[in-house]
Amino acid sequence: MDLNTVTEIRDARVPAPWRPGDAWLGGGTYLFSEPQPQLRRLVDLSRTGWTPLELLPDGSLEIAATCTIAELSRFAKGLGVGAAPLFEQCCRAFLASFKIWNMATVGGNLCNALPAGPMISLTSALDGECLLLGQDGVRRRVRVADFVTGAGRKDLAEGELLRSVTLPARALGCRTAFRQASLYGLGRSGVLVIGALDPVDGSMNVTVTASTVRPVRLWFPLSPTAGVLRAAIGAAVADDEWFDDIHGLPEWRCHMTLHYAEEIRRELEGVAK
Structure with missing residues (x-):
């Protein structure tokens, strides 16, 4: 246009x-x-020359805001970490043609702050941290789960720039589980739930996106019971935080979120055993 x-x-x-x-x-x-x-x-920003993706000495992964979905997908295919499959799953969650894949950026998806943004799902589930650059030169860091504050809302001041997102090595080493639902075969995500199991201490986190107006990341020191997980989601998501649009009613989104979260809990609990 x-x-x-x-x-x-x-x-x-x-x-x-x-x-x-x-x-x-x-x-x-x-x-x-x-x-x-x-x-x-x-x-x-297209001529800034920022390196799209870089593995840092501590094992963390820095993703430039200008990294395209196509670049992320190609890079992740050779990424030898436990969470590697999640990258492609989230890239494929885009309702997008190959043209969009080659132009759309990770930073743009985060800054649009749409509930169905799959880069929000990926980076919040892997405990990503945003690096923000202010017009006055001030740098600040904000967790992705806190950066997106609502549907179309983010913690970004006037003129502030999202420079990159860093995923910690500990999160990259997790075993992950992914569930997505849409009302249509090729429709926008109405529900997207990701679980991650830390092989070091057995802790588990479950991240809810698409069904909620903001990402909701829950951490458990050990695999929770079905009742504990259900209660934690209910406590973390207020009634008015279940997203409501043409792609799904809040009641359906809530039901499917709880259903998928329990599937993920069982899947990762089986891995832990």
Whole structure:
């Protein structure tokens, strides 16, 4: 879609004061998908030269905000860690053509903060941490599970930039389980639940996305019982936090979340034994 209110595209490598009507341009798959009448200038990140994915000396994985879904998928195929299958599962959870895969970015998916964003699912389940850069040069770090605060809402100040997401080595070594539901065969995710079992201490976490307006990550020191897991989800998700749109009623999303969470609990409990 043409953005006929935009009068300038600025290279992000050239510093300039942030002003009203500015927006960061990564892959542009959201920006160019619908009218953006409030925009006047796009700040283009495509030539920043950031390394898409990098394994750090401590074993953690840094994913640049400009990393595309296609790059993430290719990289994960050679990633020799327990959680490697989860990357492809979340990449495939996109309702997207190959064109979108090659343009859409991990950072864009997080910053859109849509409940069905599968990069939110992936990075919150693996305890990811966002690196945010302010216009004043201040850097701050926020866990992905706290970065997305609601449907379309995120902890991002005016002009602040999501630079990267780092996944810790401990989380990458976890055994994972994945469940997704949609009302249609190729529809947007209505429910997406991920479980992760830590082989070091036997702890388990269960992360709920798509069915809720924000990611909900629950941690248990040991595999919980069915009742404990169900009660924990009920306590963590308020009645008005079950998402409600054309892709699923809150009652259905809640039911399927509890159903899938129990399946995941049993699957990972079996692995732990």
